[in-house]
Amino acid sequence: MLYREAGQFKTTYAEDMAVFPIRQDRIALVILLGIAFVGVPLLADFDIWPFGTDYLLRAILLPFLILALAAIGVNILVGYCGQITLGSGAFMAIGAYSAYKLATGVHIPIAWFDFAISIPPLPVLPSILLGGLTTAVVGILFGIPSLRIKGLYLAVATLAAQFFFDWVFLRVAWFTNYAPSGSVNAPTLDFFGLNVGTPIERYLLCLIFVTVFAILAKNLVRGNLGRQWMAIRDMDIAAELIGIRPLYAKLTAFGVSSFIIGVAGALWAFVYLGSWEPLAFSIERSLQLLFMVIIGGLGSIMGSFIGAAFILILPIMLNLLPTQLGVPLSTETITHLEFIIFGSLICYLLIKEPHGFARLISIGKEKLRLWPFPY
Amino acid sequence: MNGVPYANGVADYYNLVNERDGGINGVKILFEECETGYATDKGVECYERLKGKGPTGAAFVNPLSTGITFALTEKTTTDKIPIITMGYGRADSKNGAVFAYNFPLLGTYWSAADIAIQHIAKEVGGFDKLKGKKISLLYHDSPYGKEPIPMLQLLAKKHGFEFAPIPVTHPGVEQKSQWLSIRQNRPDYVLVWGWGVMNGTAVKEAAAVAYPRDKMIGVWWSGAEPDVQPAGDQAVGYKALMLQHGAGKFPVHADIEKYVYAKGKGASEPGKIGEVLYNRGMVNAMLGVEAIRKAQEKFGKKPLTGEQVRWGLENLNLSEARLKELGFEGMLKPIKISCSDHEGARDGRVQQWDGKGWKVISDWYTANQSETEPLVEEVSAKYAADKKIQPRDCSKES
Numbered sequence: 001m002l003y004r005e006a007g008q009f010k011t012t013y014a015e016d017m018a019v020f021p022i023r024q025d026r027i028a029l030v031i032l033l034g035i036a037f038v039g040v041p042l043l044a045d046f047d048i049w050p051f052g053t054d055y056l057l058r059a060i061l062l063p064f065l066i067l068a069l070a071a072i073g074v075n076i077l078v079g080y081c082g083q084i085t086l087g088s089g090a091f092m093a094i095g096a097y098s099a100y101k102l103a104t105g106v107h108i109p110i111a112w113f114d115f116a117i118s119i120p121p122l123p124v125l126p127s128i129l130l131g132g133l134t135t136a137v138v139g140i141l142f143g144i145p146s147l148r149i150k151g152l153y154l155a156v157a158t159l160a161a162q163f164f165f166d167w168v169f170l171r172v173a174w175f176t177n178y179a180p181s182g183s184v185n186a187p188t189l190d191f192f193g194l195n196v197g198t199p200i201e202r203y204l205l206c207l208i209f210v211t212v213f214a215i216l217a218k219n220l221v222r223g224n225l226g227r228q229w230m231a232i233r234d235m236d237i238a239a240e241l242i243g244i245r246p247l248y249a250k251l252t253a254f255g256v257s258s259f260i261i262g263v264a265g266a267l268w269a270f271v272y273l274g275s276w277e278p279l280a281f282s283i284e285r286s287l288q289l290l291f292m293v294i295i296g297g298l299g300s301i302m303g304s305f306i307g308a309a310f311i312l313i314l315p316i317m318l319n320l321l322p323t324q325l326g327v328p329l330s331t332e333t334i335t336h337l338e339f340i341i342f343g344s345l346i347c348y349l350l351i352k353e354p355h356g357f358a359r360l361i362s363i364g365k366e367k368l369r370l371w372p373f374p375y
Numbered sequence: 376m377n378g379v380p381y382a383n384g385v386a387d388y389y390n391l392v393n394e395r396d397g398g399i400n401g402v403k404i405l406f407e408e409c410e411t412g413y414a415t416d417k418g419v420e421c422y423e424r425l426k427g428k429g430p431t432g433a434a435f436v437n438p439l440s441t442g443i444t445f446a447l448t449e450k451t452t453t454d455k456i457p458i459i460t461m462g463y464g465r466a467d468s469k470n471g472a473v474f475a476y477n478f479p480l481l482g483t484y485w486s487a488a489d490i491a492i493q494h495i496a497k498e499v500g501g502f503d504k505l506k507g508k509k510i511s512l513l514y515h516d517s518p519y520g521k522e523p524i525p526m527l528q529l530l531a532k533k534h535g536f537e538f539a540p541i542p543v544t545h546p547g548v549e550q551k552s553q554w555l556s557i558r559q560n561r562p563d564y565v566l567v568w569g570w571g572v573m574n575g576t577a578v579k580e581a582a583a584v585a586y587p588r589d590k591m592i593g594v595w596w597s598g599a600e601p602d603v604q605p606a607g608d609q610a611v612g613y614k615a616l617m618l619q620h621g622a623g624k625f626p627v628h629a630d631i632e633k634y635v636y637a638k639g640k641g642a643s644e645p646g647k648i649g650e651v652l653y654n655r656g657m658v659n660a661m662l663g664v665e666a667i668r669k670a671q672e673k674f675g676k677k678p679l680t681g682e683q684v685r686w687g688l689e690n691l692n693l694s695e696a697r698l699k700e701l702g703f704e705g706m707l708k709p710i711k712i713s714c715s716d717h718e719g720a721r722d723g724r725v726q727q728w729d730g731k732g733w734k735v736i737s738d739w740y741t742a743n744q745s746e747t748e749p750l751v752e753e754v755s756a757k758y759a760a761d762k763k764i765q766p767r768d769c770s771k772e773s
Contacts, residue, residue, distance in 0.1 A: 059423035063416065170516055170542070180525040180754065181465070181518035183445040185761060197453075273415060275445040277518050279545060280415050316420065323407075330642070331408035332379065 003368035019218055036207055041200050057199040064312055065206040066267045071292040071304035072217050073260030078290065079298035080221050081253035082233030083146050087158035088261050089285035090165035091135050093278060095262025096269035097175050099131030103187045103270075104177055124189055128270065132263035139258020146250050150236075162283050169278040183277045186270040202271050209267060213260055218301045220256065229253050230299070261289075295349065297358025306357040315342050377571050377601055377652055378439060382408055383643035384656025385437070387635050390642075391627075392664055394634040399667050400676040405429045411440060413545075413570075418443030419450075426456055434684045435459050435478075435663055441519035444477070449762070451476045456681035457666075457688055461659045462487075462595055462618040466522055466747075467754040471689065471717040472766040474755065476681075478688050478717045480662055481618055481710065484522035484568075485750060486721040486742035487594050490616055492530050493740045494592065494725050495564050506535035511557060513550075513577055514568035516542040523568060523594070525750060533746075537562075547573025554580040567593040567615075574602035582609035589614060592725065599651035603728045611730045616723050617651075620658055620706040622733050624649040627657065627702030651733065654706065661701060662710075666691050689714050708739070714769035721747075 008023055010016045020026045040061070043051040050056050074088050105121040122130070145157045169175050176184045189196040189205075196205050220226055228249040231239035240246055269276050288311055296307020318338040322329045329337070353360050389404045398404055407428060409421035418438055426433045435457040438444050444464040451458045452475060459478045460468070466485040468477035495510065496502045512527060514520030524540055531538035539562065541553050547569055557565060565586065567577050574597040581588055589612035593602065598615020600622070606613075628649055635641050636648075647653055670679050670687025679687070691712045698704055712719040721742035726733040759766055 055423045055427060059420040063420070166544075170544075181441070181445070181521045183442065183518040185445075185449070185758075188763070268416075273419060273446050274449050276415060277442050277445070279442060279517055282545075284414075319410075320424070331382070331410050335410040335412075 003365055003371070005369070019215075019222065033211070036211075037204070041204060044200050044203075054199045057203050060313060060316065061203055062199070062206060062272050063268075064308055065203070065210045066264050066272055067289070067292065067312055068305045068308035069206075069210045069213055069267070070261050070264035070289055071296065071308045072214060072301060073257045073262075073264060074289045075293045075296075075299070075301065075304045076217060076221070076229070076260065077253050077257035078293050079300065079303075080226060080233060081229040081250065081257075083143070083250060083253060084151060084155040084290075085158040085257075086155050086283070086286050086290065087142065087161035087165075088289045089281045089283060090162040091139055091258050091261040092265025092268060092285060093165050093169055093281035094138050094258075095128075095131045095135045095265030096276065096281065097131075097169055097184075098134035098262075099127045099266035099270065100184055100186065101175065101177075102130050103127035121187075123191075124187060124270065125191055127187075128263060128266040131266040132259045135262025135265070136255045136259040139254045139261075140251050143251050143254030143258075146254065147247060159283075162286055166278050166282060169281075181277075183275055185275045186273070189270060196271075206267055206271060209263065213263070214301055214305075217256075217260065221299075221301070225249075225252060225256075233299075291346070295346065295356050297356030300356070300358035302361070303356055303358030306361075310357065314345070318342060377596070377599060380599070380601070380643065380647055380650055380652040381439065381656040381659075383641075383647070384653040384658075385660040386642040386656075387631050387648075387653075388627075388657045388660035388664070390635045390640050391631050394638065394640065395630060399664055400671050402667075402671075402676065402678055404664070411438070411443060413440050413442070415440075415442045415446050419446055422447055422450065426454060429678065431678045431680045432456065434667055434679060434681060435688075437461070437659060437663070439463070441465070441522065442517055445518055448474065448477060451681075454681065455685070457685045459659065459663055459688075461662065462655070463519065466526070467751050467758065469716065469718040469747075470751050470755040470766075471714050472755075472769050473759045473764055474717065475767060476685060478712070480712070480717070480719050481658075481707075482595075482721055482723060482742070483718055483747075484519075484594070485526040485747045486718065487616055487723065488523040488526040488530065488566075489742040489746050490721075490723040490740045491566055491592050491594075492527070492534070493743070494616075494737060496534070497737070499563070502534055508536040508564070509539070509560060509562040510536050510564045510566065511539045511541055511560070511562040512566045512568060513541050513543060513553060513557075515547055515570050515573055516544050519570065519596075520568045523566075525754075526747065527566075529750060530746065543569070543573055543577075546571060548576050550576055550580045554584045554586070557581075557586060558584040563590065565591045567591055567597045569593065569597045569602075571601075573597075575605040578603060578606040578610045578613055582606070588612040589727070592616065595655075595723070598726060598733070599655075600733075601652070608730060610728050613728045614725055614736070615728075615733075617726050617735070618655060618658075619708060619720070619722055619724075620651075620654050621724075621726050621735055622649055622651045622654065623706075625702060625706050626704065627661075627706075630702060631657075658703070658707060661703065662691070662693075665693060665697075665701075688712055689717075691719070714767065 003024055005022055044057055077083050077085050102122045103124055106119040109116040142161045146154050176182050196202055228244045231244050232249045236246055292307035292311045295310050297303025315338050318341050319334055322334050389406050393403050407425050411418040411421055433456050437459050438447055441463050444460050447458055457476050457478055461480045462482050464479045466483035468474035468479055469483055496505055527538050543550055543553055569577055591613055593615035595616045595618040603610035603613055636645055666687040667684055669691050670683045674683045689712055693710050695709050698707055708720055708722050710719040722739050724735050724739055725737040727736045
């Protein structure tokens with residue numbers, strides 16, 4: 001009853017092709033965006049629990065949004081195009097470091113010609129976007145092996161990217177502007193003369209990025225390009241036979257995905273951490289992103305958000321719960337418990353629903369359509 | 376791992392103050408632990424979670440990771456919460472005029488590097504004998520391990536020894552290739568800047584390539600029981616710097632056993648009380664408590680904000696007599712912190728592992744300020760310029 005579509009007739013092609021063809025979905029989305037854009041800042045502004053402290057905004061919502069954005073990028077590559085990657089942490093790092101270099105000014109002396117390439121420091125917004133673009137270029141380069149190798153072999157090739165860039169950012173002092181400790185500081189966040197400093201401003205900034213990229217990605221995967229990716233994912237030989245060029249489809253998937261991951265990396269470094277070292281983008285980050293996509297649902301934009309929430313927020317909740325309930329446990333026990341419960345939950349979920357949360361939700365929707373008369 | 380005994384020492388000392396004295400001048404200490412797993416983003420999350428706790432917010436934070444210290448430096452300055460990084464963190468944050476809220480108490484890595492070279496000079500028979508010697512630094516490849524490099528490069532240039540940094544990737548269990556290169560080059564000394572499993576592995580690998588353990592000198596984070604015990608007899612002879620204190624029991628430990636462990640509130644196994652890291656946690660907690668006590672003299676005997684506690688830290692002056700009162704006599708030297716000097720003391724000794732315990736084998740060394748100070752000035756000035764910070768005028772602070 002709740003999800004009855006009866007009476008929603010589509011009379012034009014435009015309506016038929018809408019992103020959200022069902023009215024209930026549209027309403028839900030508007031409400032969600034309303035809460036995210038207006039509700040949360042208002043609640044935080046009036047110090048209403050639990051938004052009264054910065055904790056929720058700064059330590060939960062901010063990383064959630066940024067990692068969800070990265071998960072969208074990974075989902076495009078892994079979920080839509082079927083190219084397994086273990087290098088997403090490295091791509092985040094490329095986004096972060098190239099944005100950092102662009103925001104602090106690039107200087108490449110070329111000794112043989114007595115000449116230097118110099119780019120003055122750019123404002124933060126172009127740096128972040130150009131950081132994404134640099135990542136896209138690198139992503140395409142590392143996507144080239146995907147034309148020859150598939151599946152696990154490709155995963156290993158992207159793993160090489162992970163180790164290579166970990167090494168580069170640790171060793172090549174140029175990337176860190178010769179910081180003695182190898183840890184770099186993000187520039188102050190000035191957007192069009194506005195300093196984005198408070199948690200609410202930072203949250204809104206990330207929210208805008210995430211919304212724009214999620215809508216773009218959603219449209220992209222529905223269109224020509226997305227269909228090519230999915231054809232390649234489902235069976236590459238068949239796709240080739242019906243006239244899809246694997247070169248173009250795979251490399252665009254690598255490019256788009258890396259662009260989004262790169263932007264997410266730049267945001268993670270600039271907006272969330274503020275100061276970082278290559279360890280912030282280690283192999284663990286790659287695995288975390290891959291888990292988000294698998295748990296959330298392969299080939300689903302919404303799944304990326306749910307996966308990010310599950311992987312990021314659940315451990316924190318498990319960690320907080322004993323203290324909140326007043327159960328006296330030592331920090332070590334809580335940490336061990338967190339790992340145990342979290343691990344078992346993942347196992348249980350993947351056995352029960354290998355297609356992740358996105359599939360669970362669509363089953364829920366189906367059931368709601370028939371409710372209260374299941375057959 | 377190495378963080379656990381440290382945290383136990385911190386918790387036990389706070390409990391001692393609460394149980395024995397009923398808090399600091401009647402104000403009970405609230406504290407909370409958070410397991411960061413040495414991950415920067417987890418550390419930021421923990422900081423945000425804990426900073427607002429208690430009636431006035433956090434009085435200070437101890438991140439116990441140089442990477443997290445870097446990430447928190449700016450946040451704590453905005454939030455006005457002091458960040459106590461005893462024996463770790465940014466070496467340039469000694470300059471309180473620029474880093475208003477960072478307190479690398481008792482010693483920075485640059486002081487440590489200077490002390491290590493002083494000790495080596497003594498062993499080889501004078502600074503002039505350092506010329507032509509080879510000294511390698513085996514370091515954890517993170518901001519923590521890289522911190523001493525600029526200082527060592529400076530000293531290498533000054534004394535004419537050959538300096539070679541050798542990185543080990545996190546967490547440090549893979550060191551085969553590094554030790555092969557050490558075997559080839561045969562450096563006269565190997566400094567170890569490791570953490571956790573890396574230290575034990577380094578000792579074992581050194582034994583495997585027959586590099587003499589008594590030519591290895593670890594920093595104070597590479598010189599505790601968990602670092603050498605796994606290596607067994609292979610670790611005999613290994614040396615490490617001391618952050619003033621070593622292992623052992625002092626009058627304060629008797630109080631801890633009486634007021635905390637007798638009531639069943641102890642955090643650690645009783646047998647581990649008095650180990651190096653446990654003692655370090657206690658010293659760390661004591662300095663924080665004394666800073667709050669100092670601040671209460673000015674702001675009243677009530678819970679204080681981070682900003683007020685910072686005043687307490689900047690005016691902290693623990694004399695020999697006060698340390699004796701606290702039961703820390705023999706463990707620490709007097710320490711005096713000021714607005715411009717957030718380090719307070721820069722003394723250290725060297726200890727050696729004999730298979731059962733750590734033995735102090737050297738006199739006190741004091742890091743040479745004329746070596747470290749120019750570097751502190753240079754690097755912190757660059758930070759201030761990058762961040763557009765106007766350094767405070769310390770002569771006007773009261």
